[in-house]
Amino acid sequence: MLRATVVERFAIAVAATLLALVLGAVIVAASGYDAVEFVSALLYGAFGTRSNVAFTLRQSTMLVLAGVAVAVAFRAGVFNIGVQGQFVVGGFATAVTVLFLAPHLPTGAVGGVALIVLGTLAAILAGGAYAALPGLMKAYADANEVITTIMLNFIASGVVFYVVDSYLRPAGASAPNTENFPEYVALPSVVFDSPSFSVVGLAVALATVVAVYVVMARTRFGYDLVTSGHQEPAAAYSGVDPKRNVVATMTFSGMVAGLAGAVFTVMILGYYSDPSTFPRFGFDAIAVSLLAANNPLGVVPAGLLFGGLDAGGQYIGFTLDVPPELVDGVVGLVVLFVAAPELFRMAGRRTGLGGNSAEARPGRTESDGGDEP
């Protein structure tokens, strides 16, 4: 998968997105809606007003974080489809930490910062631990991680819902929500005056991208991780224990997913609720990561694009009567097309556009991306 030069990859990503959007517009038209109105509403919903931009950035923040979590694993040749579950468990750990420690810490800014930091650490630990499970199962029992991680998503949602609903719901409340966090446990609104988006959250996401990139590109751990994704024999030869590496990869990926859960809980929710009602950032992140060719830096533009699509899609859901689920379908189409680069290579050869890709094949590099395991 995705054996291509950087330029070719970029072209494939753009072509896949455009093709998916065109198909989406055709489906809109075929369902009896106005496709032009659909596209203009999509753009307006994403960038039209200051608060729409804030919403786009909020979705992008989540998708970048979750996308990096996916990318870490995919790059090492491990399919972590369980980012959603790790995100749910991580966020839950944050909520529990904040709610239980709040009475014991000072109120005000100091307490707020302390609670956020402790809550985030709890999320990172919980997410990593939850991802270590399928890692252990893959390494020591050959259990297919695609399926185990999907099952663990279902289990995370179910168990967390049960705990929130039975033990954390305030007496008399009808919704399965925990109590609200104290007011001082919130990220400051800088630049954008939005209750559910803070530039601090975006900064955390970007800092995570840089940190993960440095770990992957500059450390022994990252080197082992990527090598074993591409060339398992070579990695084994250089002394990497492939089993331990799988567990470490999954844990690292889950830690990032847990962090995403913490940001979601503190920045967006301010309490915790039934996870089955949460946005499926962990799934959309798979599309983000694939579009970025599993490169942590590439996740930023891909996350911005999908954040915009998401925001535009929700705006459409509010204003036109086009169902917002359409955007989920379009995201799925992007994944489908990204999975089939050969489709675009052939199309390119037929039409003469990018016709040099055929000749470029022998020289294509295989060293910089998530190859199949």
Added chain:
Amino acid sequence: MSVADYTTRHRRGIAAGAVAVVALAALAALFDLPVADLLTVGTFERALRAATPIALAAIGGLYAEKSGVFNIGLEGFMIFGALSGAAGAWLASGSGSVGQADLWVGVVVAVVVCTLLTAIFAVLTIRYEADQIVAGLAVWFVGLGFGPFTATVLWDGVSSPSLPNIDNVTVPVLAEIPVVGRVLFDASPLVLFTILAAVAAWVVLYRTRYGYWVQAAGENPEALDTAGVDVNRVRYGAVLFSGAMAGLAGAVLSIGIGSGFTGTGVTMVDGRGWIAIVAYLFGNYNPLGAFGASLLFGATDMLQVQFQTVGISLPGSIVGLFPYVAVLVVLTLVGYTRVPAAVGEPYDTEE
């Protein structure tokens, strides 16, 4: 193959079975479970009904994988099957009261729609060499999006209105047989069909030339090619069959035993497509084994009802997770089954 051979090859499977039996016995002893009350004709009936969609998808999926294409999109195709089954029946009735004939139209629509959609998946994976795992996940995402989307276009909501389901068929005389009669011959025709499909799939796979081709396409495509059989054609056939079966499985959920399409959350398919994959892995790619494994998952799915009847109170939201936990346990114990050698590898004829 001697018995000793057989036991060596299936050591882990047998170990898993033994562990399961011991664990169940321990649980029964620990909680003083009225085992006899849990194992009733009703238990088996419900388990069989719950197993039907899983088994159908599993049988299709194992053919695809045997032929060398891992159709990991089963879950997505089931979503499309469930939706198009309900939509087909509803539209056939002229959007009014849905009759039995309309439901059967829905079943046909589901199979046809899913076969056509699988054709696209097949072309992308076989002709355009798409990564099978990523493409299969994409099918799921596309289903999660376009399933509820289409439902909203048709019904103004992510779920369909309540629809009737296909009537039970009572086979005269045979239905009088104690236990078996009630379970098999006074049941949904789809249950009976699933059992027949499992047997037929076994016969075709292991006793016919076509079955031999399917196996060779996944194990040793070069040899099949040398023998003058078009490998990719065999693969197309097997993948289309898996799509048709997944479509049928979806229709079973929405109009066969359920009452309409539910598009909330991860839709009414709710992971059964993934469970189907584990079912055929657990059944070691044998259609009858896959059917047996589906029955196991069907039974775990129905534990809630069973627990209620004998008065064990566990919260429903937790009991509802048993099938997923069962999948994890099975995958961990069975682990690596011998996957066909050429799975995931596109086959290029060297022309």
